[in-house]
Each structure stands twice: as C-alpha cells, then as structure tokens.
Amino acid sequence: MIKPRQLHKGDTVGVIAPASPPDLNRLEKAISFLESLGVKVELGSHLSDTYGYLAGKDDDRLADLHYMFENPEIKAVISAGGGYGTSRIAGSINYRLIENNPKIFWGYSDLTFLHTAIRQKTGLITFHGPMLCSDVGKENFDSVSKQMFDQLFHPQELRYSEDISPLVTVSEGKAAGEIVGGNLSLLVNSLGTPYELDTNNRLLFIEDIGEEPYRIDSFLCQLQLAGKLEEAAGVIIGDFSDSEPVKRRESLPLEEVWNHYFASLEKPVVSGFKMGHCLPHFAIPLGAEAELCAYSQTLSIEPGVTGKEANDENPKN
Template sequence: MIKPKRLQKGDTVGVIAPAGTPQPEKLEKGLIFLNQLGLNIKLGNHVFNQQGYLAGTDEERVEDLHSMFRDKEISAIFCARGGYGTARIASMIDYQLIKENPKIFWGYSDITFLHLAITQLTDLVTFHGPMIASDLGEEEVDLITKLSFSQLFSPSPIEYTEQISTLEPIVNGIAVGPLVGGNLSLITSSLGTRFEIETKGKILFIEEISEQPRVIDRMLNQLYMAGKLQSSAGIVFGDFNHCVAESGPSLTLEEVINHYVRLSNRPALRGFQIGHCSPNFAIPLNVTAMLDTKMRRLHVESGILS
C-alpha cells in the first residue's frame, strides 16, 4: 500500500476532467469551496474541452492526468465530474509515473475505473469522494459531504454508523480487509481486462445510479459468476439512486440485492449514503476496513496518509 501525503492549508491541488466536461458555473462553485479549505487550485489545460460526451480527446484527458501527477507543486488531484470515458484512457496511462509520484486522487462514478486501474497497477490509496463540479456545484451541499474533505487534512479513523443513515444487515457477520470498489457498472466492465477488480479477502463496496433492477440483476449475476461476490470478505452497499423499474413486472431492487448476497453468503450491509446521493460520504479505497453487521458500522483504519 502506497500512502499519499496529507494536505495542508496553502497546498496547490489540481482539478481535471478525465470523463465528461463540467458545467463552468458548477465548477466555479466547487473551486470556491476548495479555496475556502485554504487550497490553491490549478486547472487541467483541457478541463473545458468537449468532444461529444467526452472532455476532449483521450490524449488530452490523459495529458491532464499525467501533468498533474508530474507537477511537483500539486499535492492532490480532484476530478471535476464523472459521466463516461475513463475506461477509454486506462490503457494509455503511465502507472509508473503515478507510482513514483503518489498523490491524493479523488472522485467517484465513472472515475471508478481509474480507482481500479491505479489500485491494481500501483497499490496507491485513492479516495471515493464527491466531485468538484457535479456535487459541490449544487445549490445546496450537505454538511456531511463538505466534512468528508477533512480526512485529507487530519487523517483519523473513519466511522460510518446509523448516526448518518439507517443501515440494514442482509447477511450477518464481521468482515475485515482492504476496501475496494465503486460504481457497479464500472466494476463489471473491468472484468476480463488487465484492470479487473480483485475482491479475494477484500470488502467490496458497490453503488449505482439510474439502472433498473433487471440491469442490476445482470451485473450482480456477472460478478457472482466471475466469483467476485463470494470471494470477498464482505459487501458494502452504497446508494442506488433511482434504480427502479420503468414499466412492466419487476423484482424490486431489494429482492435482487438480497438474492445475490445470500447466494454469496458474505457479511453485507446496505443503506450507506455513499455515491450519487446527498450527503455523499467519502471513503478511502485500498485501505483496511472492518464491516460489522451486528453493530451496523463500517470502520476504516487511520494512517491512510503519510
């Protein structure tokens, strides 16, 4: 495990768009929040580029990512938004550059593919956290979402309990292991690639947005058939925003999730407000965590930053 350095007031951080193009007015609001944290900001050269649903060409988006890891003045790299496109650039990234210049890397949703790739090829701790434009750029931002950034300055154990949201055990037990995962669609799309998620002995975190139960069923079935669910130490279910059937007869989302968790027989909790939701609670990835269904909590160890 490679630990990035913690942030301090006065540090300069980079903001890039490795997937879709952010709305300028939303990004501006997010940048104001980063300034209020005492941080200086450097935007990637191609953040506002647009090529269809992408923030510029694959080469331009990789160039911004590489330049931020290469720049000695940059202490952390935040993603402006998700969307689509990070899987397209994963094979173009210089992972040795990242390994030799470890920094805080922060984002979620489509950024999941980069979390998986960086974990697999560098073992760097990364952060599944709210986006600078698409989350911090909203009219109202929940205090818990904002407070999630404090873990980058004063790293201490992270405790998610029912004080934040109601948590529901699916299979009881205790699981301990590195926390991995992110968006279900991106996790599933990693299968069969060099960036395929490794879940053996690890706590698998999953979240999703705007997919019908039958689509969730298909993806969880694929993970199950690939042995990813049953080889995990435990499973954490984040927010599944607007994952409802559009029409016709359907299983409920709860029925689908319960089916695969019980087949896998791994300790599992659902109800975490992590993902496409407000608040959006940030968590580090590739660090040791403990899931306790009886106590209904997720505990992440301290010492995640140097």
C-alpha cells in the same frame, strides 16, 4: 498499500476532467469551496475542452492527468465530474509515474475504472468522494459531505453507523479487508480486461445511479459468475438512486435482488450506506483497511492519508 501525503493549507490541488465535459458554472462555485479549505487550485489545460460526450480527446485528457501527477507542486488531483471516458485512457496511463509520485486522487462514478486501475497497478490508496460539478457546485451540497474533505488534511479513522443513515443487514457476519469497488456498472466493465477488479479477501463496495432492478440484477449476476462475490470478504451496498422500474414495469424490488445474491453468502453484507450518487455523500479511501460488522451495522475505515511523505513511508526496494 501506499498512502498519499495529507494536505496542508497553502497546498495546490489540481482539477481535471478525465471523463465527460464538466458544468463550468458549477465548477466555479466548487473552486470557491476548495479555496475556502485553504488550498490553491490549478486547472487542467484541457478542462474546458469538449469532444462529443468526452471532455476533450483521449490524449489531452491523459496529458492533464499525467501533468498533475508529475508536477511536484500539485499535492492532490480532484475530478471535476464523471460521465464516461476514463476506461478509454486506462491502457495509456503511465502507472510508474503515478507510483513514483503518489498523491491524493479523488472522484467517483466513471472514475471507478481509474480507481481500480491505479490501485491495482501501483498500490496507491485513492478516494471515492464528491466531485466538483456533480456535487460540490450544487446549491444543496450539505455539511456532512463538506466535512468529508477533512480526512484529506488530518489522518483519521472513519466510522459509519446508523447515526448517519438507516442500515439493513442482508447477511450476518464480521470481516476485515481492503475496501475496493465503486460504481457497479464500471466494475462489470472491468471484467476480462487487464484492470479486472480483484475482490479476493476484500470488502466489496457497490453503488450506481439510473439503473433499474433488472439491470442491477444482471450486473450482480455477472460478478457472481465471475467469482467476485464468493471471493469477497464482505459487501458494502451503497446508494442506488433513480432505480425505480421504468422500462420494465413488472419488477423485483431491490431488496429481493440483494437477498438473491447476498443472503446466502455467509459473510457480512449491509445495505443503506449513503455512499455514491447521493447527498450526503460519505467519502471513503479505496484500498484502505476496514472492518464491516453486520451485527452492529458499523463500518470502520483506517485513515487514507499519512502525515509523512508517501515515498518515505513506503520505500521502494
């Protein structure tokens, strides 16, 4: 895996909207937060565009993404928000450009499709973390979530335990591997495409928002039938907010859904991680090596950035 170079004060970060239109009022507040970290901010040319439910036409959103990776002055690419639209541009991305210009790429939700595509096409570690309009620009953006940006400036091992939130062991065991995954519905959308998620000997992380238990059940069923659960070394169950049954009042509780798909896997599966559409939002480097222990209910993750230039640490043949 390729680790991007850490940020330094005075660096410039680029902000893009590769999915749906961002809330510009929240974005303004979020930019102030980024500047308080000591970095400069450059906005994508099409950041304020709208094209129905998309933040501009596909070619324009793609152009902003390419520009941020190509420009040597930009040291990190941060998403303003999610929504929908990243899968529409995945097939047109210049992955060689990204591989030759590795840098921090940060976001979540609909960005899951890009996380998977970029990692599997280039080997670049990317970051599943709070987005500017969805989280940072909110009044209740908390101190724990703010601290998660520190990992971009200082290579550091992350450790998650019950000191952060209550955790539940669904299946016992201990395993290590690269963390992959993200938004559950987007992971399912990748099946059958050139960007289909590879879970083999990896720790699968899942989260989602606004999906009822029967929908979550259907997503997991599809992953199971595709062999993705059996291939995984372990499963990290993140936050599933707004999952109360509405359309189907008669429902199984989520705990029963977890047990049905995970309890007999004979590998570590732990739920309750505050990772996803939630605050606090524990940010993680996708593609980094990690260890999940269901006995101690801990998750340890290696640093996602390096103090060296990425191309120096990961020379091409």
